[in-house]
Amino acid sequence: MATENLVYERPEAFTEMPTHYCPGCTHGVAHRLVAEVLEEMGVVNKTIGVAPVGCAVFAYNYFDTDFVEAPHGRAPAMATGIKRVLPDRVVFTYQGDGDLASIGMGEIVHAAARGENITVIFINNANYGMTGGQMAPTTLPGMKTTSSPNGRDVETQGYPIKMSEMLSTLEGTGYCVRRSLHDPKNIRLAKKAIRTAFETQVRGLGFAMVELLSTCPTNWGMTPVNSLKFVEEHMIPAFPLGDYKISDAIKQIKI
Amino acid sequence: MPKELWKGNEAIAEAAVRAGLEAYFGYPITPQTEILEFLSRRMPELGRSFVQAESELGAINMVYGAACTGVRVMSSSSSPGVSLMMEGLSYIAGTEIPAVLVNVMRGGPGLGNIAPAQSDYNQAVRGGGHGDYPRIVLAPASVQEAIDLMGLSFDLAEKYRMITMVILDGSVGQMMEPAEMPALKEIHRKGFDWATDGAMNRERRILSSIYLNPYDEEKTNLRLLKRWKDVQASEVRYKEYFLEDAKYIVIGFGTAGRVALSAVREARAQGIKVGLLRPITVSPFPHEVLDQLTGQAEAILVTEMNMGQMLDDVLLTVRGRVPVEFYGRPGGVVPFHDEILNEIHRLTSGTLAVRTDPRESWLTRMTAAS
Ligand SMILES: Cc1ncc(C[n+]2csc(CCOP(=O)(O)OP(=O)(O)O)c2C)c(N)n1
Ligand code: SF4
Ligand SMILES: [Mg+2]
Numbered sequence: 001m002a003t004e005n006l007v008y009e010r011p012e013a014f015t016e017m018p019t020h021y022c023p024g025c026t027h028g029v030a031h032r033l034v035a036e037v038l039e040e041m042g043v044v045n046k047t048i049g050v051a052p053v054g055c056a057v058f059a060y061n062y063f064d065t066d067f068v069e070a071p072h073g074r075a076p077a078m079a080t081g082i083k084r085v086l087p088d089r090v091v092f093t094y095q096g097d098g099d100l101a102s103i104g105m106g107e108i109v110h111a112a113a114r115g116e117n118i119t120v121i122f123i124n125n126a127n128y129g130m131t132g133g134q135m136a137p138t139t140l141p142g143m144k145t146t147s148s149p150n151g152r153d154v155e156t157q158g159y160p161i162k163m164s165e166m167l168s169t170l171e172g173t174g175y176c177v178r179r180s181l182h183d184p185k186n187i188r189l190a191k192k193a194i195r196t197a198f199e200t201q202v203r204g205l206g207f208a209m210v211e212l213l214s215t216c217p218t219n220w221g222m223t224p225v226n227s228l229k230f231v232e233e234h235m236i237p238a239f240p241l242g243d244y245k246i247s248d249a250i251k252q253i254k255i
Numbered sequence: 256m257p258k259e260l261w262k263g264n265e266a267i268a269e270a271a272v273r274a275g276l277e278a279y280f281g282y283p284i285t286p287q288t289e290i291l292e293f294l295s296r297r298m299p300e301l302g303r304s305f306v307q308a309e310s311e312l313g314a315i316n317m318v319y320g321a322a323c324t325g326v327r328v329m330s331s332s333s334s335p336g337v338s339l340m341m342e343g344l345s346y347i348a349g350t351e352i353p354a355v356l357v358n359v360m361r362g363g364p365g366l367g368n369i370a371p372a373q374s375d376y377n378q379a380v381r382g383g384g385h386g387d388y389p390r391i392v393l394a395p396a397s398v399q400e401a402i403d404l405m406g407l408s409f410d411l412a413e414k415y416r417m418i419t420m421v422i423l424d425g426s427v428g429q430m431m432e433p434a435e436m437p438a439l440k441e442i443h444r445k446g447f448d449w450a451t452d453g454a455m456n457r458e459r460r461i462l463s464s465i466y467l468n469p470y471d472e473e474k475t476n477l478r479l480l481k482r483w484k485d486v487q488a489s490e491v492r493y494k495e496y497f498l499e500d501a502k503y504i505v506i507g508f509g510t511a512g513r514v515a516l517s518a519v520r521e522a523r524a525q526g527i528k529v530g531l532l533r534p535i536t537v538s539p540f541p542h543e544v545l546d547q548l549t550g551q552a553e554a555i556l557v558t559e560m561n562m563g564q565m566l567d568d569v570l571l572t573v574r575g576r577v578p579v580e581f582y583g584r585p586g587g588v589v590p591f592h593d594e595i596l597n598e599i600h601r602l603t604s605g606t607l608a609v610r611t612d613p614r615e616s617w618l619t620r621m622t623a624a625s
Contacts, residue, residue, distance in 0.1 A: 044454075045453065045454050045455050045456075046453040046454075046455060047453065048324075048451055048452070048453055050320070051463075057465070060461045060463065064454075064459055065453075065454060065459055066451040066452070066453055066454050066459050066460050066461070067451065067459070067460075067461045067462075067463075068320065068323045068350075068451050068461070068462045068463065069461070069462070069463030069464065069465060070316065070319075070320075071316065071319075071342055071343065071346050074312065074313075074316035074319075074342075074343070077308070077312070077313045077314075077316030077317045077319075077320065078316050078317070078319055078320030078323070079320060080280075080306065080313075080317050080320060081278065081280065081316070081317035081318060081319060081320025081321035081322070081323075081324075081328070082320040082321060082323065082324055082451075084278055084304040084306060084317070084321065085277055085278050085304055085321045085324050085326045085328070086324055086452055086453065089452070089453045106309050106310055106312070106313065107309070107312070107313055107316070109309075110308070110309035110313060114306070
């Protein structure tokens with residue numbers, strides 16, 4: 001008779017609150033990875049999270065750490081305020097693409113330029129999930145959303161913004177990579193990147209961001225499985241995975 | 256401490272430092288940039304935080320973040336910059352955490368000019384940001400008073416977990432006056448039981464302004480109002496000059512009040528029974544004392560460096576019992592004391608009537624004069 005093995009349990013850094021995310025949404029996966037990393041690093045009781053405005057607005061309900069809730073796009077500024085007065089705490093923001101790449105563009109660019117020692121988890125799901133699937137700065141050319149019903153027309157609605165590429169040009173950025181959450185192998189790679197992004201912070205090596213290509217089955221109008229395929233087939237070509245910036249000091253980090 | 260010569264803006268900055276300011280976040284704008292410049296040198300010298308933010312939006316949200324940890328934090332700006340900060344102010348109010356914001360007001364609307372004005376009274380006192388929230392607003396009329404009010408602003412913000420704004424016009428910010436600074440206090444963090452400073456050896460905490468359930472939001476609104484009632488009961492501050500036997504009352508805050516004082520002194524020398532009420536807390540407004548003064552007054556003159564904003568608070572208290580006249584210089588113009596003296600003479604003419612809107616006759620006189 002086979003003995004039972006515990007293969008999955010709630011990380012300590014999670015509360016017992018069931019999430020409000022739609023079935024198949026990768027926000028939940030990203031949350032879990034962050035929680036596991038905080039727990040593995042033993043920093044849960046000195047972490048302060050900054051929640052965004054977007055589907056992750058209630059992130060503070062799920063992480064068992066201190067949390068604040070920022071105005072739309074302003075999480076990097078709030079995180080700056082917290083980290084500057086409490087430099088020995090671990091401070092992270094968790095932001096969507098509307099939050100970070102549209103309304104909060106100024107805050108994220110300047111937090112990176114200043115080399116703020118914060119960790120940013122950036123969920124790129126190519127739309128504004130929370131408000132019902134409008135076009136985001138990351139929406140793919142031709143992609144239909146509720147505010148680009150005929151597909152994003154780059155002539156009038158512009159082109160997707162590639163945040164990792166942009167932020168990697170700044171001196172203050174220590175670590176900036178793009179990963180995807182569409183299959184187990186990539187999820188493992190994403191976790192390693194999240195770990196490195198937090199290690200960057202505790203070592204004081206500058207601004208760290210992990211961009212995660214994510215799904216929004218509800219607003220994409222797809223099953224969870226087809227959403228994962230969409231990420232692989234359409235998002236990755238537009239937002240290539242890779243290490244956009246890893247400073248020499250960070251390359252030395254062994255995890 | 257002996258008196259030294261201080262420039263208003265730098266005095267405000269140093270007074271905040273002495274009151275235990277741990278972090279300052281700001282963005283340059285005339286006529287308050289000296290606060291930012293002064294602190295860019297002073298804060299690092301003391302090992303405290305200073306960040307020149309990318310915008311006033313960035314600055315106020317850095318204030319918001321730092322305020323969540325329970326330290327003394329402030330920003331300063333001038334009118335157009337304060338408009339940008341309104342989002343943050345509303346969130347700070349909704350989160351019920353203390354923060355201090357200084358507005359060295361200039362002529363507006365729009366880009367306006369950089370001359371001294373009091374045009375943001377309504378924005379400061381009645382809201383500006385979205386939602387229903389009270390805030391404390393202090394209005395110094397001299398460099399010394401600005402110094403004294405900085406310490407008070409932090410105490411009040413912490414006591415009531417509320418935004419305290421200090422509003423002054425560019426002339427107080429720019430002028431040099433002899434003033435006495437309090438001693439530099441050592442920082443001791445108070446360990447507030449609401450602060451999100453990392454959940455070491457305690458339950459975790461959340462700070463947010465979200466109340467998805469309308470009944471919870473309503474409760475929050477009522478809690479804020481109840482706290483505001485305490486502020487109104489305990490924190491009203493004003494200065495009275497020659498009021499005991501006054502039949503004519505002049506009311507003005509900040510620089511307008513200061514100019515009015517010279518006019519009142521001169522009128523007294525001419526034998527006119529006139530006095531001055533200068534609100535220091537324009538929010539909470541000194542309604543009670545004004546109510547009493549209305550009982551003894553034959554007429555009241557409100558003078559401001561705007562188009563009549565505090566005037567509405569006066570009208571609310573006076574409720575048509577005696578004539579209220581208005582004299583304002585908006586747009587960045589500072590009135591001369593003889594202009595106000597003329598207005599005091601008008602008060603004593605005995606021909607004034609109670610009017611719904613005292614701005615009307617003022618506007619007629621202003622347009623006729625120009
Ligand atoms: C100042 C302001 N503007 C607009 C909104 C409305 N709003 C809420 S969430 C959101 C979009 C969030 O999209 P994203 O950041 O991509 O997060 P997602 O829901 O996709 O995870 C918007 C526009 C708001 N709350 N505040
Ligand atoms: S709307 Fe989209 S992003 Fe938001 S929880 Fe649902 S699937 Fe996830
Ligand atoms: Mg999104």
